[in-house]
Amino acid sequence: MTPRLTMTVNGKAREIALDDPRVTLLDLLRDRLGLTGAKKGCDRGQCGACTVLVDGRRVNACLTLAVGLDGADVLTVEGLAQGGALHPVQEAFIAHDGFQCGFCTPGQIMSAVALIAEGEAGDDPERIREGMSGNLCRCGAHRGIVDAVLDAQRRMAGDAQGRMGKDGERAA
């Protein structure tokens, strides 16, 4: 039997026929949907390069079976920018040189977006380092990464305050 899944990927509804239950979310995104932003580093949940958001929460796509995700809302790095405008976290990574080779960057950015939404790190570099420890960077760009997350968080908090009067919602 070929299971049929309905999924929202980067805001678009998708109908997916899976011929094999072994397909991970990472392989589905990369090999079948052409979304190669999420990277296959270790494929064992150790490096974080495959980090995407499922229903708003960051997960390792390499350890998630696609077949279990019927009805899920998936966000990858390709879905972050709005029109031509980069997401504040993307802008901050560029501004603070939060990468070198770039392989881990999509996972770092998705993890940072979720960390900021979780709202527990505050303005503390130590808490950001701890919160980002599931994303390895073999080039050692961590200093720029932490600066980028701090900066993006401040800017997004500022934006959210500015908008509070209008819609009362926190920026995600």
Next chain:
Amino acid sequence: MRKFEYLRPTSVEEAVAAASRPGAAYLAGGTNLLDLMKTGAAGPELLVDVTRLPGLDAIEPLTDGGLRVGAMVRNADVARDAAMRRNFPMVVEALLSGASGQLRNMATVGGNLLQRTRCAWFQTPEAACGRRDPGAGCDARDQAGRSHAVLGWSERCVAANPSDFCVPLAALDAQVEIAGPGGRRDVALRELHRLPGDTPHVETALAPGELIVALRLPGAGAGFGRFSRYLKVRERTSYAFALVSAAAALRVEGGAILEARLALGGVAARPWRAVEAEAALIGAAPDAGAFRAAAEAALEAARPSGDNAFKIELARRTAARALALAAAGAPERMPALPASPFADIGAPAHA
């Protein structure tokens, strides 16, 4: 990865019936099982996905002041729960010291309780492992080291249980609610994991098809409140398994210890409750001498399983320090580095 069938039942009864088949395995967060399936250390023929079973995803108060946690609640959500933070801070500290933000979003309570050892020989299908294959012997026996047990091990298996979460749970006398082919039953968390003896493949007290549906933290443990801490020593500050860890809780009145709990992690095939150490603390003043004596008692039966004699002294020091932290009480806000010995030192000392 070997081929498997996938099933997503809609009731606990249906799940139990399906998983009672030989070759079946339950799938929850998948953070451990999928990894083992990829390396070939596990190869179930049927995966029974229990993540959407109704009624397993809530945290509820118990009438005795304790908490009941559904087996499918994710580790991150247990750690964020306000009642858990207030009444069982060392459980939260242990959870936040484990894995990464991504993995804690995925891993479930039931899955954490049943996670397998990180012994490299267990994880490598080419190696002989009697825990993985009944009667296969133990290639780790002559090469045991920092990740292996110093308490309760046997010639057949030197593996250690890797869970942080289970360590405070053992100290708090947590109860595990189980549904199985024969109905419902409870197992004490301290009895859930088996010591290897001659049958290392019998890893837990669960029978085929049995499913963990909830965890109960009795109200008696809530009385320790903030005087309960988890301390974890590892090879890097974050995102690493424990070499050794300790969960400690104290109730002190009038300068004397009235009640004490102590459990150790990373030292045995089960979270190691140190009842002798607890007994040694009763009536004593909560000071360094008493904590060291308790730590000596906790490790009295320890012996190295290989190149890991250092873990015995490390465990004594970790236990004594966890007791001192418990006596001082947990800070109002969770430290930036949960359960880390560097928690109070700050970034410049280790960055």
